[in-house]
Amino acid sequence: MPILPIIKYPSKVLRQKAKKITDPLDLEVQKLIKNMAETLRVANGMGLAAPQVGKLMRLCIIENENNLYVLVNPKITAKSKKRIILEEGCLSFPKKFLKIERPEEVKVRFLDEKGKQVKIKARGLFARAIQHEIDHLDGKLFIDYKK
Ligand code: ZN
Secondary structure, three states: OOOOOOOOOOOHHHHOOOEOOOOOOOHHHHHHHHHHHHHHHHHOOOEEEHHHHOOOEOEEEEEEOOEEEEEEEEEEEEEOOOEEEEEEEEOOEEEEEEEEEEEOEEEEEEEOOOOOEEEEEEEHHHHHHHHHHHHHHOOOOHHHHOO
């Protein structure tokens, strides 16, 4: 499977809003998911959003405790009041790490790679990765949180 080039800041692509996916089972989407998974594995990252590989689609993947989560059209439905500071990195910003404050827990709804509706509650690093990757779908980057 081909490794996709990861788009680096300050490319304008990273600032664009991604479009909703109408059919997660579409062959082009399925191929993109596989290629993104391989790209994430090789880059040794925790998460990757489609705009980071130049595809303006609402799709991101997250590796958590050896499970790969594929989030199509994800939406955060709840955030905890409690916020924590964690260090974040981003494959579009090599070697840059920032301490950022965000909600500790989130609930998120999405379609998985089979098109099935999924709802999960995540906390800690996993919740952090979800929030970071969904931001990418709206053209938002972790440097935007810097005080
Ligand atoms: Zn990122």
